Amino acid sequence: MTTEIYLDGNATTAVLPAAIAAAADAMGQRYGNPSSSHGTGLKAKVLLDQTRACALRLLGVGDGRLMFNSGATEGIQTAVLSALVALRERRERGDAIGNLLVYGATEHKAVPESLAHWNRLLGLNLTLQKLPVDQDGAHDLALLRQWAPQAALVCTMAANNETGIVTNLAAIEVLLAETGSAAYWLVDCVQALGKLDLDLASTRIDYAPFSGHKLYAPKGIGMLYVRAGAPFTPLIMGGGQEGGLRSGTENMAGIAALGAVLSALERGDTFRSHHQLASFRARLADSLRAALPGVVFNHPFDQSLPTTLNFSVPGLSSRELMDVFDAAQVRVSSGSACSAAKAAPSYVLDAMQAPLWRSAGAIRMSFGPLADQATIEDACRRIERCGAALRASCLIPSERTAAPHDGLLQLGVEGACSWLVLDAASRSCIVIDPLPDMTSRIESYVRCQNYQVQAIVCTSPGIDRSILISALGRHVDSHAATDAYGWPASGHAIELGAQTLFSVADGAARHYLLGTAVDAALPPQAVRFAFSARPAVEALRALTCAHTLLCPTRDEHNQFCVGMAAPATPATPAALQLDRAALDAFLQEHPDTELIDVREPYEFAATSTPGTAGRGARSVPLSRLAEHASEWLRGAQQGTPTPLVFFCRSGNRSLKAAQLLRRLGHAQAYSLSGGLALAPLAHAA
Numbered sequence: 206m207t208t209e210i211y212l213d214g215n216a217t218t219a220v221l222p223a224a225i226a227a228a229a230d231a232m233g234q235r236y237g238n239p240s241s242s243h244g245t246g247l248k249a250k251v252l253l254d255q256t257r258a259c260a261l262r263l264l265g266v267g268d269g270r271l272m273f274n275s276g277a278t279e280g281i282q283t284a285v286l287s288a289l290v291a292l293r294e295r296r297e298r299g300d301a302i303g304n305l306l307v308y309g310a311t312e313h314k315a316v317p318e319s320l321a322h323w324n325r326l327l328g329l330n331l332t333l334q335k336l337p338v339d340q341d342g343a344h345d346l347a348l349l350r351q352w353a354p355q356a357a358l359v360c361t362m363a364a365n366n367e368t369g370i371v372t373n374l375a376a377i378e379v380l381l382a383e384t385g386s387a388a389y390w391l392v393d394c395v396q397a398l399g400k401l402d403l404d405l406a407s408t409r410i411d412y413a414p415f416s417g418h419k420l421y422a423p424k425g426i427g428m429l430y431v432r433a434g435a436p437f438t439p440l441i442m443g444g445g446q447e448g449g450l451r452s453g454t455e456n457m458a459g460i461a462a463l464g465a466v467l468s469a470l471e472r473g474d475t476f477r478s479h480h481q482l483a484s485f486r487a488r489l490a491d492s493l494r495a496a497l498p499g500v501v502f503n504h505p506f507d508q509s510l511p512t513t514l515n516f517s518v519p520g521l522s523s524r525e526l527m528d529v530f531d532a533a534q535v536r537v538s539s540g541s542a543c544s545a546a547k548a549a550p551s552y553v554l555d556a557m558q559a560p561l562w563r564s565a566g567a568i569r570m571s572f573g574p575l576a577d578q579a580t581i582e583d584a585c586r587r588i589e590r591c592g593a594a595l596r597a598s599c600l601i602p603s604e605r606t607a608a609p610h611d612g613l614l615q616l617g618v619e620g621a622c623s624w625l626v627l628d629a630a631s632r633s634c635i636v637i638d639p640l641p642d643m644t645s646r647i648e649s650y651v652r653c654q655n656y657q658v659q660a661i662v663c664t665s666p667g668i669d670r671s672i673l674i675s676a677l678g679r680h681v682d683s684h685a686a687t688d689a690y691g692w693p694a695s696g697h698a699i700e701l702g703a704q705t706l707f708s709v710a711d712g713a714a715r716h717y718l719l720g721t722a723v724d725a726a727l728p729p730q731a732v733r734f735a736f737s738a739r740p741a742v743e744a745l746r747a748l749t750c751a752h753t754l755l756c757p758t759r760d761e762h763n764q765f766c767v768g769m770a771a772p773a774t775p776a777t778p779a780a781l782q783l784d785r786a787a788l789d790a791f792l793q794e795h796p797d798t799e800l801i802d803v804r805e806p807y808e809f810a811a812t813s814t815p816g817t818a819g820r821g822a823r824s825v826p827l828s829r830l831a832e833h834a835s836e837w838l839r840g841a842q843q844g845t846p847t848p849l850v851f852f853c854r855s856g857n858r859s860l861k862a863a864q865l866l867r868r869l870g871h872a873q874a875y876s877l878s879g880g881l882a883l884a885p886l887a888h889a890a
């Protein structure tokens with residue numbers, strides 16, 4: 206069984222074994238309340254004091270204050286509240302405070318959200334001013350210089366979580382001094398801890414929040430540095446813990462664990478040097494360049510943390526990249542928040558004026574300073590495998606022609622879809638309703654499989670096909686005479702291997718019927734598929750039969766296809782799902798069950814140990830489901846339904862597949878709940 210390689214260190218990290226031991230000790234042995242004056246409490250107090258002393262030395266806190274809290278989001282709140290309360294008091298005294306709350310355009314959302322929240326709650330009505338960054342992610346210092354005299358608070362993170370870009374804090378410090386700015390200065394140091402040298406008291410930084418879980422301590426523990434003389438207002442009042450700065454009984458397990466991490470940092474014997482980390486990044490970058498042609502790194506390495514790579518690959522969405530890496534058990538994150546349908550662009554890369562394809566397709570690969578050479582080498586091998594899997598699936602250019610596919614392929618985007626009818630024997634295909642967004646996908650698919658496109662037909666008239674025709678080059682006859690729907694002027698049917706496509710006029714719309722022709726016609730019983738812009742079409746009823754599948758070119762609800770017969774009563778999701786134990790029992794009872802992996806072929810290919818529960822699993826991605834559904838239904842209609850269990854990574858896609866089959870009348874279709882993530886089938890009996 207392949208182990209996972211975790212390359213998402215900027216999101217969170219595993220806990221250092223010494224930190225786990227320290228937390229266990231704090232919970233099991235030194236469990237006292239540090240405020241208690243008896244011996245048990247005193248032991249806890251010693252632990253608390255030792256940890257604080259270590260943090261003070263390591264961060265160069267000097268005369269400043271350092272409190273433990275729940276993490277950086279709390280630290281940011283506290284810092285913003287402290288600065289804004291002081292500003293309000295100064296304003297009430299009649300002092301000029303400036304009217305701008307300036308924050309870098311690439312700050313973590315916790316910063317602008319807290320600014321807006323406390324600005325409103327405190328009734329300050331200062332102006333939130335986003336400071337732009339350049340294409341390399343560096344703050345616009347000329348603009349900051351201009352704004353500095355009116356700035357009440359300036360927030361500039363030490364290093365960015367998406368790109369690792371390091372802020373030139375020294376230059377900002379000079380600028381604030383030169384302009385005589387009285388602004389408070391908040392520097393989010395979350396991503397800097399353990400990766401950049403910090404000597405806080407030697408700077409004019411007023412507030413610096415930290416988070417334990419970004420550096421091998423558990424979630425729920427953090428620190429806030431406050432410069433000596435900087436105003437402070439507690440966020441949480443109560444028993445006066447942390448010298449009254451932050452009440453509430455201390456999270457001693459978290460503090461002990463953080464203490465173990467901080468002392469490892471201080472000793473310098475646990476974490477890799479900057480140089481070693483930079484060599485790991487270079488190795489990963491080389492392997493990405495080799496595996497994913499055209500990969501673009503979205504940040505200058507020499508101005509970034511050595512532990513972060515943020516990249517985009519032309520023609521690939523972040524969803525596809527995430528999926529293929531995840532299949533190879535390499536955990537990365539998409540640089541942007543993405544939904545299943547379409548990735549939302551990353552606000553960080555947008556701020557850096559990256560083009561949309563890079564901003565919406567970005568992947569972040571990040572590791573912590575505990576990374577080791579063997580893991581990096583293993584990651585590189587898996588990256589290579591991901592590249593090969595994507596090439597074999599025609600998602601990235603390949604010198605070799607991929608093995609041709611047969612049957613139907615659905616290519617969808619945001620509720621619309623194009624269909625490709627493929628014939629491997631003659632290496633030819635027909636495109637139905639080409640979507641502009643799918644042009645490059647169709648082109649690379651056709652080129653990579655070396656198909657000849659016989660026709661590009663549409664269900665409505667006047668659709669512009671010229672962009673696709675020119676993209677396809679020699680793979681299509683660009684001079685063929687067609688009508689307004691792209692249908693060849695020369696014939697009433699298009700033959701594709703053993704199948705024939707017929708066109709049906711329906712007012713201004715066209716529908717297309719596919720099947721094996723009998724005497725140059727297509728009797729209803731022979732129609733396997735009907736293509737239409739509409740999911741329910743009366744005009745087709747007399748021309749098709751109960752086992753015809755209607756493939757709509759609008760598919761907002763991810764139905765894939767619908768049957769011409771009345772849909773079966775929908776089963777509840779619960780009735781369709783088998784957990785791991787139920788699957789074992791089901792397989793015992795139904796040894797003829799087919800296990801179907803509905804992940805995309807590149808995910809299937811990138812999986813080192815495809816889950817098979819001791820039997821062969823077939824790869825039928827959702828994009829090919831209609832084709833296979835038609836076969837499975839034929840078996841079911843002949844009275845011999847093969848039991849089907851679909852699986853995918855998380856259980857979402859497989860549930861959709863099982864729902865489709867049930868809707869179409871197959872009574873024995875199930876989904877593995879939780880997917881491979883929760884129930885790795887390779888362990889099956």
Ligand code: PLP
Nearest residue numbers: 276277278313366393395396416
């Ligand atoms: N600031 C940055 C730069 C971060 O990366 C994060 C974590 O995602 C935070 C703040 C929030 O930290 P926490 O999870 O400790 O609240």
